[in-house]
Amino acid sequence: MTRPTTPPSGAPEGLPDPAGQPVRRDARRNRDKLIAAAQAAFTAADGPVTLEAIARQAGVGIGTLYRHFPTREDLVDAVYAAELDAVTACVPALLDQHPADVALRAWMGRYAAFVATKRGMTDTLRAGFASGRIAPPSRERVTTTIATFLERGATTGTLRAGVDPDDVTTLFIGVFLAIASGASQEQTGRLLDLLTDALRPRTGTGTDS
Structure with a gap:
């Protein structure tokens, strides 16, 4: 034409x-x-x-x-970016309403929910993350968002200080890949709980060195 x-x-x-x-x-x-x-x-x-x-x-x-x-990948990337816009937009409200550790867990839950509901594009997203094709801009946005929670949490004592936001992103993407592989909602919740707990300050129980 x-x-x-x-x-x-x-x-x-x-x-x-x-x-x-x-x-x-x-x-x-x-x-x-x-x-x-x-x-x-x-x-x-x-x-x-x-x-x-x-x-x-x-x-x-x-x-x-x-x-x-x-390509199909281009469309999936655009949808992912639009969804990430919406998920990222809720960060200020979450931090206003909750302590940083609770806000971070809630944010990760919202991210996981949007991934889980996009069943028709999970395979393409998963392949994109595994290959690094969609990593640079979107991963940076996720890392920047996580850094916001970590900074607030370090200031208020609800999250550990000195944590590299990119390390948290790497762990979080691992959970994301599990979600895309078909992990149950219950398992996804447990994985996110474990990740959040690992970021909280250690309490003096007498067993820590």
């Missing part, structure tokens, strides 16, 4: 239009609709979801989907 060289906005797609927008409004709307449709489809599915089904649910053609997301 031949694409017009000049879109209706008067500027080539991807370049600023006369109003100063970096992307045509209709292109942005289509991208947002595709991400929303994918989020819904991945949540409702018991297995893999076809890209054609996502395009239909978004009300666009498959060609439009491929223009925005050339």
